[in-house]
Amino acid sequence: MKERKKFETIRKISEIIYKLNPKKNVLLTIVDLKLPKKGGVMKVYLSVFPENDIENIIGYLNKKQKTIKDEIRKNVYLRYLPSKIIFYPSFEFKLAERVLKLIDENTKKEKGTEN
Numbered sequence: 001m002k003e004r005k006k007f008e009t010i011r012k013i014s015e016i017i018y019k020l021n022p023k024k025n026v027l028l029t030i031v032d033l034k035l036p037k038k039g040g041v042m043k044v045y046l047s048v049f050p051e052n053d054i055e056n057i058i059g060y061l062n063k064k065q066k067t068i069k070d071e072i073r074k075n076v077y078l079r080y081l082p083s084k085i086i087f088y089p090s091f092e093f094k095l096a097e098r099v100l101k102l103i104d105e106n107t108k109k110e111k112g113t114e115n
Contacts, residue, residue: 042082
């Protein structure tokens with residue numbers, strides 16, 4: 001049940017931020033969403049590409065949180081509507097890329113020492 005609500009909320013927020021996105025050449029992806037239990041703070045983690053616009057986009061969306069909350073209220077039934085929605089940048093993809101590079105470098109070093 002909770003996963004369905006989370007999915008519906010992510011889908012609706014994705015639609016809303018697509019409409020509100022001030023820079024149409026910037027790709028926004030919701031990576032994760034933390035739903036509060038009783039009217040707390042909803043945390044939305046976004047991946048922004050290209051990354052040089054990340055601070056501007058996150059700041060803009062945090063300023064528009066009231067509009068986003070009103071849209072969620074109209075379109076998704078949540079027992080307790082969050083008191084606040086805060087957007088955070090997500091660096092999971094960047095971290096995963098760094099880990100893959102380290103693994104590749106380590107593999108190359110191991111192959112070099114075997115010969």
